[in-house]
Amino acid sequence: MENKRIAESELIINSRGAVYHLDVRPEELAHTIITVGDPDRVPAVSKHFDKVEHKSQHREFVTHTGYIGNKRLSVVSTGIGTDNIDIVLNELDALVNIDFQTRLVKEQLTSLQVVRLGTSGALQDSIPVDSFVVSSHGLGLDNLMAYYAFENTTEEKQLLEAFRGQVMLQPGGANPCLFSAGEDLRKHFTDGFHTGITVTCPGFYAPQGRMLRGQLSNPNLIDNLTGFSYEGHRITNFEMETSAIYGMGRVLGHQCLSISAIVANRIRQEFTKDGAAVVEALIQKGLGIIAGL
Ligand code: R1P
Ligand code: URA
Incomplete structure (x- = not known):
């Protein structure tokens, strides 16, 4: 593809020389990145850094960059x-792979390591609240990835076909997509983690089978997802970002992994008694591994 200068309307750089939504400059970002949903979780992660060298905030996007030992890390809220x-994934990619002076894609591309430390609801009785899940795959029931061209692996195609055969989605709903985790990252996160397919939903209530008032268009969603099984793969949990992180990682060439603290078990209808404690435990366990990567 021709390396054409990217126009001011497409890649927006502010007066500080920082990318539009994140308000981060290229030199302010590490190549190992932790994403969290909650902006307040950024200081909860960076308080474990030995040194913090950069802090910025614009809208819900808070970024802290620093070091644990010699390992440089950024934590970014999404x-x-x-x-x-x-x-977030487009702007992180632009920060490392587009030259902000010339507005050209760099000849030497950088592959980031992106690890999500999030919260989630379990879809299996055997995955209790306060446990941790590593997402082997992200299965998207939103429509973001329909806007991008990408290739699926043979295994991903098989899993998606099995999903389409076994799980009835509501008429007019999403066209599901599925992407696997970055294997170079996932292999480090085994001891003390459940693992399975994570379903990413375009909402917290009806899209995750929750109804406070009104009626669900698809009352069998949870039962269908919990019962899905294909060649030893099962669906472990629900949340709202993983499939997009894995999908954008595929499109842009970054290694991505999503890890969740289980705060709700939808089968047992239980919620954690101490959400802050389980998230802090996940941060400590996750950072212990990430710092050694
Ligand atoms: C919903 O409460 C939010 O919690 C989960 C979901 O993915 C969604 O973002 O993750 P975070 O705790 O990381 O935000
Ligand atoms: N986050 C979600 O998206 N769903 C849950 O059930 C819990 C956390």
Whole structure:
């Protein structure tokens, strides 16, 4: 593809020389990045850094960059949802792979390591609240990835076909997509983690089978997802970002992994008694591994 200068309307750089939504300059970002949904979780992560060298905030996007030992890390909040992941992953990629002076894509591309430390609801009785899940795959029931061209692996195509055969989605609903985790990252996160397919939903209530008032268009969604099984793969949990992080990682060439603290078990209808404690435990366990990567 021709390396054409990217126009001011397409890649927006502010007066500080920082990318539009994140308000981060290229030198302010590490190549190992932790994403969190909640902006308040950024200081909860960076308080474990030995040194913090950069802090910025614009809208819900808070970024802290620093070091644990010699390992340089950035922690970035995404807010909630796959639409925000579209913004965050594109801007993280631009910060490392586009020259902000010439507005040309660099000849030497950088592959980032992106690890989501999030919260989630379990879809299996055997995955209790306060446990951790590593997403082997992200299965999107939103429509973000329909806007991007990408290739699926043979295994991903098989899983998606099995999903379409076994799980009835509501008429007029999403065209599901599925992407696997970055294997170079996932292999480090095994001990003390459940693992399975994570379903990413375009909402917290009806799109995750929750109804406070009104009626669900698809009352069998949870049962269908919990019962899905294909060659040893099962669906472990629900949340709102993973498939988009994995999908954008595929499109842009970054290694991505999503790890969740289970705060709700939808089968047992239980919620954690101490959400802050389980998230802090996930941060400590996750950082212990990430710092050694
Ligand atoms: C919903 O409460 C939010 O929590 C989960 C979902 O993915 C969604 O963003 O993750 P975070 O705790 O990382 O935001
Ligand atoms: N986040 C979600 O998206 N769903 C849950 O059930 C819990 C956290």
